[in-house]
Amino acid sequence: MLEAINKAFLLGVGLATVTKEKVEQLAKELTEKGELSVEQGDELVKNIMKTSEQAKQKLESEVEKVVNKVLEKAHLPSKADIERLQQRIENLEKAIKKGE
Numbered sequence: 428m429l430e431a432i433n434k435a436f437l438l439g440v441g442l443a444t445v446t447k448e449k450v451e452q453l454a455k456e457l458t459e460k461g462e463l464s465v466e467q468g469d470e471l472v473k474n475i476m477k478t479s480e481q482a483k484q485k486l487e488s489e490v491e492k493v494v495n496k497v498l499e500k501a502h503l504p505s506k507a508d509i510e511r512l513q514q515r516i517e518n519l520e521k522a523i524k525k526g527e
Contacts, residue, residue, distance in 0.1 A: 450475045 454468035463471065498505055504512075 447472070447476055450479075 450472045454463065454471050457463040457471075458465055458468045495505070
């Protein structure tokens with residue numbers, strides 16, 4: 428029963444957008460209806476939040492990969508490219524000042 432509720436909730440709300448307040452409210456409602464014990468409600472909250480966090484991390488990673496591919500194809504500099512150029516500029520400025 429707990430597993431079915433867990434899956435239904437995750438599908439209904441969406442893993443990457445689950446908030447702890449929503450999960451706690453669901454667990455409270457199910458506990459009040461007698462469908463879950465307090466312990467099961469706590470376990471439900473814990474499991475959903477863990478799964479949600481994993482989904483968020485995976486989504487962020489996938490989005491980062493896609494953005495990097497788009498930047499590469501568009502021939503736009505990455506943040507690392509800009510930081511390297513900034514460092515080179517600073518080094519050149521120091522070298523020029525030493526030569527003056």
